[in-house]
Amino acid sequence: MRRSLRRFGGILLLVLAAAVVATALGSANIRLGDVLGIMASRLPGVGALVKPTWSTAHEMIVLRVRLPRVFLALVVGGGLSVAGVLFQGSLRNPLADPYIIGVSSGASLGAAVGLLVIIPRGLVGLGFLPLFAFAGAILATLAVARLGQRRGRLEPTSLLLAGVAMGAFLTAVVSLLMVLRIENLQDVYLWLMGSLSGRTWDHLLMALPYVGAGLLVALWLAKDLNVYLLGEEAAHSLGIDVQKVQRLVLISGSLMAAACVSVSGVIGFVGLMVPHALRLLVGAEHRRLILHSLWAGALFLLVADTLARTAFSPLEIPVGIITAFVGGPFFIYLLKRGSSFHG
Amino acid sequence: MDKMRLADVTYAYTDVPVVRGLNLSLKPGLFYGVVGPNGAGKSTLLKLLDGYIRPQRGTVYLNGKDLRTYALAELAREIALIPQTSFYFPFTVEEMVLLGRTPFYSRLGAPSEEDRRIARASMEVTGIAHLASRLVSDLSGGERQRVTIARAFAQETKVLLLDEPTTHLDLEHQINTCRLLKEKSGEGVTVLAVLHDLNLAASFCHRIFVLEAGELVAEGTPGDVLTPELIARVFKVSVPSLQHPVTGRPIIAP
Numbered sequence A: 001m002r003r004s005l006r007r008f009g010g011i012l013l014l015v016l017a018a019a020v021v022a023t024a025l026g027s028a029n030i031r032l033g034d035v036l037g038i039m040a041s042r043l044p045g046v047g048a049l050v051k052p053t054w055s056t057a058h059e060m061i062v063l064r065v066r067l068p069r070v071f072l073a074l075v076v077g078g079g080l081s082v083a084g085v086l087f088q089g090s091l092r093n094p095l096a097d098p099y100i101i102g103v104s105s106g107a108s109l110g111a112a113v114g115l116l117v118i119i120p121r122g123l124v125g126l127g128f129l130p131l132f133a134f135a136g137a138i139l140a141t142l143a144v145a146r147l148g149q150r151r152g153r154l155e156p157t158s159l160l161l162a163g164v165a166m167g168a169f170l171t172a173v174v175s176l177l178m179v180l181r182i183e184n185l186q187d188v189y190l191w192l193m194g195s196l197s198g199r200t201w202d203h204l205l206m207a208l209p210y211v212g213a214g215l216l217v218a219l220w221l222a223k224d225l226n227v228y229l230l231g232e233e234a235a236h237s238l239g240i241d242v243q244k245v246q247r248l249v250l251i252s253g254s255l256m257a258a259a260c261v262s263v264s265g266v267i268g269f270v271g272l273m274v275p276h277a278l279r280l281l282v283g284a285e286h287r288r289l290i291l292h293s294l295w296a297g298a299l300f301l302l303v304a305d306t307l308a309r310t311a312f313s314p315l316e317i318p319v320g321i322i323t324a325f326v327g328g329p330f331f332i333y334l335l336k337r338g339s340s341f342h343g
Numbered sequence B: 001m002d003k004m005r006l007a008d009v010t011y012a013y014t015d016v017p018v019v020r021g022l023n024l025s026l027k028p029g030l031f032y033g034v035v036g037p038n039g040a041g042k043s044t045l046l047k048l049l050d051g052y053i054r055p056q057r058g059t060v061y062l063n064g065k066d067l068r069t070y071a072l073a074e075l076a077r078e079i080a081l082i083p084q085t086s087f088y089f090p091f092t093v094e095e096m097v098l099l100g101r102t103p104f105y106s107r108l109g110a111p112s113e114e115d116r117r118i119a120r121a122s123m124e125v126t127g128i129a130h131l132a133s134r135l136v137s138d139l140s141g142g143e144r145q146r147v148t149i150a151r152a153f154a155q156e157t158k159v160l161l162l163d164e165p166t167t168h169l170d171l172e173h174q175i176n177t178c179r180l181l182k183e184k185s186g187e188g189v190t191v192l193a194v195l196h197d198l199n200l201a202a203s204f205c206h207r208i209f210v211l212e213a214g215e216l217v218a219e220g221t222p223g224d225v226l227t228p229e230l231i232a233r234v235f236k237v238s239v240p241s242l243q244h245p246v247t248g249r250p251i252i253a254p
Helices: A002-024 A032-041 A056-091 A103-118 A128-147 A156-180 A182-193 A201-220 A222-228 A232-237 A242-264 A270-282 A286-310 A319-337 B042-050 B072-076 B093-104 B113-125 B141-154 B171-186 B198-204 B228-235
Strands: B004-012 B017-026 B031-035 B057-062 B079-082 B159-163 B190-194 B207-212 B215-220
Touching (some): A056 A156, A103 A128, A103 A156, A103 A182, A201 A222, A201 A286, A232 B079, B031 B042, B072 B093, B113 B141, B171 B198
Parallel strands (some): B031 B190
16 A cells, blocks of 8 residues: 555656646747746745746746646546546447547537537637537437437447447538538637647636546446456446446546547547556556556646647647557557457 | 245246246255256346346245345345356456455455455365466466356355356366366355256256246256256257266266
8 A cells, every 4th residue: 555655656746747847848948947936936835935037928938828738738638548447447348438429529519510600700719619519528428328228228339339320420510510611620620630739727627627526436436347347247246236337437437528628629549548558557457547547648648748839849730640640559559469358 | 945036937128038937946055057948048047046137027035035125235245146258357366356355345445354365265266376466368268267256256155156157168177167166055055057068967966947938847856857858858859868877867968
């Protein structure tokens, strides 16, 4: 117990260090010491003791632009990964990801409707988009959950099929909207690829409660999910209320994924790859898997997003391109090494 | 007293009942075999006994009480089930066997020393103690089956239900599995296994239930039940009357 506490302490330090370094990197190069100083100056109690050695411009960049983005990358990366663990475990399917039951296509349609039809030009980016995306994601998930029932029970195979069908249908609607109203094509397209560019503390505050609550539910269900891996009948005979677990996973996983998608767009591969990789590294025991996926997903998206905004500076590329670029080959490597779901 | 009893139990997934008007009782300390052609309702019988599905008519009793009056967690301490298909994930053998202790510790807690001791004991009985830290996904079919049985043993229930526990095993592992189950019944546990191999059922089971089209058509000791007449009638194959030269139990061969 003490050993694992010390290990998680070390991991927390690693992630914080990465966050500080990522905040320092960028087109305006800010010294690490200044980043630490700016962060410390904002801490209650200590703040007054810090003597500013930096320019106001740098302070603005760190506090208004880079820090919210860095923290958002951590929250979205961790959230998508934990949601991925939940869906892969409860559907017992290695190809499940946080978007599998319609969250991403629902959010896309919501966002597209918002961008193309309802929000007047100029208002975009004022915080309407996440709300539209979130609503779309939740509506799509509710529809899939309804379609995925057989005789009143949620069933993994039906859920998966309903999710895939719903995804194809909604994506077609989004494409149609894009074709009919081409002037905003670029906005929708960029959003669909996923990006953390220009996000504010408000975006972070929108995603954080859902990710936090989802994480707690995931940890609460960890023991059930372990048993559930044995199959529904075996889990039942070990005292697990299978339907209750399914419903809770569906609700918490979808809310987490919807919150992440609504603030960051559709960032692919994180929620698929991170749980898969961690399962190979730390095993299938869910409490361990959830906690490790959390930090690994957070760190992965932070690194990917930092690359996205610095690699081709001043040009910024959508972070979804980076995650897929890294994720694709890595996934093939994992598959060659042997799948973790079938002996 | 009967450990479990089915009274006039009928169950239908759709309109056609797969189990109809079933009456049978299970006593402590006996190894029961359930045989019958495909679609006879054998797996459904197991699910009914385990409480996974509830009969549309009739009642399942455990310790003389209606099964429906037991809470899920309570039931998990009474009945262990090994279903036909098992999924194998990168759990270590020890983690997998410890899952059998799930009903005995809290949701946010961890297995106690006692839980670990019981898990270790059931690994030893099933001969897999030396595999404790290996990954289940790396094991052979025979080893995995022993892990699954060790998991059910660790649950320490008085009733053990198994759906075709020997189907994918070679001869040695088939016999070892049946031997383990028979030993378990010797400790007072009610063991009931669906078996496709009539010879295994004949060699190891104390009593045999024969199901056909959802109804119980015969019940008794292997010698009484597995006669050439019954096999011709239920399984549509004709076999000569043969007996094991040492045990005197029936041998079923074309």
